[in-house]
Amino acid sequence: MSTTLTTTFRIALIFLSMTMATFLTAQTLFTTSDYRQDREQWTDPAYFNFNTLRQIVNLHRSESDAGSGADTFDITTPYAYQTSMEQYQAWLEEANGGTSHTLETLPDWDGNWGGNGSWFAGNQVQVSTVVAALTPQYQEYYVQQTKAEAEGRAWWPSAFCLPDGFVRGIQTPNQFIVRPQQVVIINGDALQTESQIRWIHNDGSGHLPEDLHYPKWQGESIGFWDGDALVVHTNQIKQWNASRSMLFEWSEQMTAVERYERVGDEIMGEVTLYDPVAFVEPLHADFTFGLIDDPEVRPVYNTCTDSDGPSTNVYVTEDGFIAQRVPGDPGYWDAGDPRPWAAHFAIGEN
Amino acid sequence: MRKLGAIVLLATGFAFGIVPSAEAHHSLSAFDYTTEITLEGTVTKFLFGNPHTFLHIAVTGEDGEVVVWAAEMSSVQNMARRGVRGSTFKVGDVVTLSVNPMKSGSPGGKYTSVTAADGKTYQ
Numbered sequence: 455m456s457t458t459l460t461t462t463f464r465i466a467l468i469f470l471s472m473t474m475a476t477f478l479t480a481q482t483l484f485t486t487s488d489y490r491q492d493r494e495q496w497t498d499p500a501y502f503n504f505n506t507l508r509q510i511v512n513l514h515r516s517e518s519d520a521g522s523g524a525d526t527f528d529i530t531t532p533y534a535y536q537t538s539m540e541q542y543q544a545w546l547e548e549a550n551g552g553t554s555h556t557l558e559t560l561p562d563w564d565g566n567w568g569g570n571g572s573w574f575a576g577n578q579v580q581v582s583t584v585v586a587a588l589t590p591q592y593q594e595y596y597v598q599q600t601k602a603e604a605e606g607r608a609w610w611p612s613a614f615c616l617p618d619g620f621v622r623g624i625q626t627p628n629q630f631i632v633r634p635q636q637v638v639i640i641n642g643d644a645l646q647t648e649s650q651i652r653w654i655h656n657d658g659s660g661h662l663p664e665d666l667h668y669p670k671w672q673g674e675s676i677g678f679w680d681g682d683a684l685v686v687h688t689n690q691i692k693q694w695n696a697s698r699s700m701l702f703e704w705s706e707q708m709t710a711v712e713r714y715e716r717v718g719d720e721i722m723g724e725v726t727l728y729d730p731v732a733f734v735e736p737l738h739a740d741f742t743f744g745l746i747d748d749p750e751v752r753p754v755y756n757t758c759t760d761s762d763g764p765s766t767n768v769y770v771t772e773d774g775f776i777a778q779r780v781p782g783d784p785g786y787w788d789a790g791d792p793r794p795w796a797a798h799f800a801i802g803e804n
Numbered sequence: 805m806r807k808l809g810a811i812v813l814l815a816t817g818f819a820f821g822i823v824p825s826a827e828a829h830h831s832l833s834a835f836d837y838t839t840e841i842t843l844e845g846t847v848t849k850f851l852f853g854n855p856h857t858f859l860h861i862a863v864t865g866e867d868g869e870v871v872v873w874a875a876e877m878s879s880v881q882n883m884a885r886r887g888v889r890g891s892t893f894k895v896g897d898v899v900t901l902s903v904n905p906m907k908s909g910s911p912g913g914k915y916t917s918v919t920a921a922d923g924k925t926y927q
Contacts, residue, residue: 515837606907608831612855648829648855698828751881756854758829768830771908776834780874780912781860789858790851 484519489601493590496597499523499582507576507584508699514606525580527573530587531726531736538709538728538736542687545680545711552658552678555634561682561716563630566751569723569743574625576699584702592703592732599701607774610697612648614765615758617671619694621704623650624712624725627743628753637677637684640753649755654686661689669693669706683715705731720744763787829855829879835904835914842902848872850893854879859893859918861901863911874912875903888926897921 483502486492495501502510505521513519535541546552573579581600585593602608612618623641631638635657641650654675661667661676673691677684693706708729714721723741727733762768766787767779779786791797845861857877864870877883893899899920903913917927 511831514831514833514835603831603833606833608833610830613830697831750884754854754880758855761851761853761856761858768834775907776831777908778834778876778906778910778912780906780910781872783910789853790849 483597483601483604489597490594493593496593497582497586499525499580502581502600505581507579507581507701509576510581510600510603511576511608511699511701513604514608519604521580523580524578525583526578527583529573529579529583529737529739531738533726533736533738535726535736538687538689538711538726541711541726542685545685545713546678549678549680549685552656553681555679557634560632560634563632563716563721566629566746566753567627567721567743568746569625569627569721569741572625572739572741574621574696574700574739584700587733587735587737588702589732589734592705595703596701599695599703602774603701606776608776609695609770611694612697612758613768613776615762615768616765617650617694618648618697619671620673620688620691620708620710621694621696621700621727622698623652623672624710625741627721627723630714630721632684648758654684656684661687673710680713683713686710686712686714688712703732704729707731761789763789832914834907836907837904839905840902840916841905841913842900843873844898844900845873847893847895847897847899849895850890852880852883852888852890857883857888859899859901859915861899871911873901873903875901875915875918876912877915883926886926887924892920892926894921 480500481492481495482500483489483492492501499521503519503521504523505513505519506524509516509521533541535544585596588596599609617623626641627639629640631640635655637654637656639652639654641652650672652672652675654677656677656679658678659676661674667674667690669692670690671692671694673688675686675688677686679685688710691704691706691708691710693704693708695701695703704727708727710725710727712723712725714723716722721743723743725739725741727737729736759765764787766785769777769779771777781788788794843861843863845863847859848862849858849860851858851860857880859875859877860872861875862870862872877888878886897920899918901918902916904916905913917925919925
C-alpha cells in the first residue's frame with residue numbers, strides 16, 4: 455500500500471513539475487555546458503526533460519527531446535536485507551534448507567523462453583529515478599552515460615562485440631536445463647543476437663574459496679530449490695555497464711539474488727542487486743518469461759563477431775562518436791570471408 | 805556487371821515515421837535517422853547471420869563510379885519474421901534499398917526497406 459502511495463505521489467509530482475517546467479526556464483541536460491556542475495538537479499526529472507531511460511537511448515531518432523514523464527516503477531528492493539547473502543540465507547532457512555529433487559520430481563522448465571525486462575527495458579522509469587538510487591560517484595558515471603546518449607555518443611559493449619555483462623544478460627534466458635545438482639541457463643534471447651551461458655551449482659557446495667575468486671562476466675552462481683522455485687546467489691560479477699536502456703554502471707562488489715518459478719506457461723522471475731559501492735540501496739526488478747511458440751525459433755550459438763567482426767567494424771571517432779566501417783574502408787572486417795586469416799598471411803608474405 | 809543508373813532520393817525530416825524497435829543489439833546512433841536514401845543496385849553479397857544480417861549492393865553513380873553500399877539489418881530471427889530468408893537475395897539481383905545512412909558519410913546505413921528482384925518489399 456505504501457509503495458502504491460509513494461508511486462502515485464511521485465507520478466503526481468512529475469506531472470506538476472512538467473506543468474511548472476513550461477513556465478520556468480532552467481538548465482537541463484540538453485542545455486548545460488557542464489553537467490557535473492548541476493549535481494543538485496540530477497534527481498529532478500525536469501533536468502532530463504522528463505525522459506525515461508528508453509527515451510534517452512532513442513533520442514537520436516526522435517523528433518523532440520521532450521520526454522513523456524512516465525515513471526511507474528519502484529526500482530529499489532522491497533526487502534529489508536542488508537546483503538545478498540543475508541537474503542539468500544534467510545530464504546534458505548525459510549525453505550528448511552532447500553528441497554532435494556530427483557530427475558523425476560524436478561519441475562518442467564523445458565522450452566524456448568523469451569521475456570520482458572521489467573523496468574530494465576527502460577520504458578517507464580525516469581532517468582532521475584535511477585540517479586536517486588545511485589551513490590555520488592555512480593550518479594556521475596550515469597549522468598555521463600546519459601549525456602553521451604543524448605548527444606549520440608553511445609558506448610554499448612555490444613557495439614564492440616564485448617560481452618553484455620550480467621545485468622543485460624539476466625533479462626534474456628532462452629533455455630533452462632534443469633538437473634538435480636545444477637541448472638544451466640542459456641541466454642540466447644529471442645533475437646538470436648548473442649549467446650551466453652550460466653551455471654548454477656545446486657549441490658550445496660557453495661561458492662568457491664575466496665582465494666579462487668575473480669571477476670567473471672556472469673559471476674559465480676549457487677542455488678537451491680524452494681519447492682519448485684529456484685533461488686540463486688551470484689557473486690564475482692565483473693564490473694560493467696548495463697547499456698541498451700538502463701545505462702547504469704556497477705562495481706565489482708555487486709552481488710545478486712534471483713528467484714524463478716514456473717506458473718502455468720510462464721516463468722516468473724525476480725532479481726535483487728546489491729552493490730554498496732554503486733547503489734544507495736539494492737535495486738530490484740521482476741521478470742516474466744513466456745514460451746516462444748514459433749517452430750522456426752531455435753536456440754542458436756553465435757557470437758557478435760559473426761557479423762560485426764572482432765571489434766574492428768565499429769569504432770570511436772576522434773570526436774567521440776560511434777562510427778562503423780564499410781567495404782573499402784581500411785580495417786573493414788569482411789564477415790563473409792570464409793578464410794579471414796588468408797588476408798593476414800598475404801600481408802606477411804608480401 | 806550490368807551498369808545501372810543510380811536512383812538516389814534524399815528525404816530529410818521525419819516525414820517517414822520512425823518506430824523504435826523493441827530491442828537493439830547495439831546503439832544505432834551511428835545512423836542518421838533524419839535522412840533516408842533510396843538506392844538501386846546489384847547485390848554483391850548477402851550475409852544472413854547474427855546478430856546482424858548485411859546486404860551489400862553495388863551502386864553506379866552518375867559519374868559512372870561504382871560504390872558498394874553496406875546495409876545493416878536485424879538478426880536472422882527478426883528478418884525471418886519480416887519474410888526475409890537466406891534465399892531472398894542472390895548475387896547479381898537488382899534491388900531497391902532504402903537506408904538511414906551512416907553519419908560518417910561512409911557508404912552504408914541501417915536498412916529501412918528493400919525491394920527484392922521479384923518485386924517483394926521487406927520492411
